[in-house]
Amino acid sequence: MVRPSSLSLAEKCELAPVLSAEFPETNANIERGHLVDGQVSRQLLGGAPATDPDALAVLAWLHEEKMYGVGHTSYVQEAIALVDPDTGETLTEGTGDIAHYDGRSMVTIVDLKKREQYAAGRLKDPDDNMQLHAYGLGWALRLGAKAYRLALLLFGDGKVEAIWSTVCFTETPDRLGAKSWVPYLDRIRKVKEGHHALVASGARPLPTAGDHCAQCYARAHCPSWMFPEPLPSAADSALVPLSKPGGITKDNAGDLLLYVMAVEEQAKRAREVLQSWARANGGAIAVGDRKWAPIVMNGRKSGPTVDELEELGLGHLVKQGKPYESWRIGKR
Numbered sequence: 001m002v003r004p005s006s007l008s009l010a011e012k013c014e015l016a017p018v019l020s021a022e023f024p025e026t027n028a029n030i031e032r033g034h035l036v037d038g039q040v041s042r043q044l045l046g047g048a049p050a051t052d053p054d055a056l057a058v059l060a061w062l063h064e065e066k067m068y069g070v071g072h073t074s075y076v077q078e079a080i081a082l083v084d085p086d087t088g089e090t091l092t093e094g095t096g097d098i099a100h101y102d103g104r105s106m107v108t109i110v111d112l113k114k115r116e117q118y119a120a121g122r123l124k125d126p127d128d129n130m131q132l133h134a135y136g137l138g139w140a141l142r143l144g145a146k147a148y149r150l151a152l153l154l155f156g157d158g159k160v161e162a163i164w165s166t167v168c169f170t171e172t173p174d175r176l177g178a179k180s181w182v183p184y185l186d187r188i189r190k191v192k193e194g195h196h197a198l199v200a201s202g203a204r205p206l207p208t209a210g211d212h213c214a215q216c217y218a219r220a221h222c223p224s225w226m227f228p229e230p231l232p233s234a235a236d237s238a239l240v241p242l243s244k245p246g247g248i249t250k251d252n253a254g255d256l257l258l259y260v261m262a263v264e265e266q267a268k269r270a271r272e273v274l275q276s277w278a279r280a281n282g283g284a285i286a287v288g289d290r291k292w293a294p295i296v297m298n299g300r301k302s303g304p305t306v307d308e309l310e311e312l313g314l315g316h317l318v319k320q321g322k323p324y325e326s327w328r329i330g331k332r
């Protein structure tokens with residue numbers, strides 16, 4: 001069975017859930033998440049009060065959102081199976097952080113994550129996060145709710161920020177902007193069918209690489225991200241002509257250029273594999289007495305696009321930049 005946490009990647013790559021089961025991920029962000037989850041859960045379940053600043057911020061947010069306190073029904077760290085309402089089969093099963101039910105119609109799923117994981121592009125937004133949809137569907141179907149919504153609650157430095165999904169309803173409602181949950185259920189059914197067929201065939205799936213690999217914790221173990229053969233040693237490197245006066249000629253310049261482009265591509269992939277390895281091994285790579293590690297930057301400010309400004313009749317605010325060179329391969 002594909003676990004909820006692997007559903008999004010399993011839609012794009014059949015190997016991803018296999019590798020994630022073979023190489024379970026642990027890293028500093030995940031361990032920090034467990035600590036905060038643990039303190040929040042303990043207090044929600046009536047145990048010792050939380051002391052960690054991030055756990056306190058999460059609890060204050062739950063209180064403001066009216067999900068914590070007298071008269072509220074929350075399911076904390078409780079396993080939930082998503083059972084197909086048509087066939088009665090279990091499609092997937094897992095344990096989410098918090099599921100809240102308002103007792104009438106709406107289930108809210110809250111997933112706690114360290115802000116750095118989101119900043120690193122490791123998490124999908126709730127609208128397209130199949131793990132959270134699986135929990136939302138599972139709880140809504142189990143409780144007979146009419147709708148669910150999903151919140152990714154990012155914590156760090158004693159603060160929280162929620163990213164919300166659109167509300168998903170049992171049936172397509174006519175309310176503007178509202179969504180049906182059926183397409184999400186169908187997507188999970190499709191993953192389950194594909195995985196069953198694969199298991200039945202006994203074949204090991206091939207990797208399907210793409211932009212989604214940024215969210216795959218198994219990248220450091222994926223054949224698609226390994227170099228097919230060792231890089232050439234410096235002595236026989238095709239780059240040697242670049243280090244000799246007169247080494248570049250009309251005859252070899254084209255080959256050199258193609259080789260440099262291939263090295264750039266390989267170096268980019270190598271850097272990403274090293275980032276994955278660092279995340280799984282303490283979060284940093286030692287470089288002498290310093291370390292190579294991610295830092296969270298503020299998001300860029302954005303405003304209207306040039307087209308939008310022109311449509312608004314504000315074209316006079318648009319400035320044409322100076323011409324600049326862009327090197328490309330095109331027709332001779």
Ligand code: SF4
Pocket residue numbers: 009013014015016019207208209210212213216217218219222223224225
């Ligand atoms: S890194 Fe990409 S290709 Fe490899 S298993 Fe993960 S998702 Fe698939």
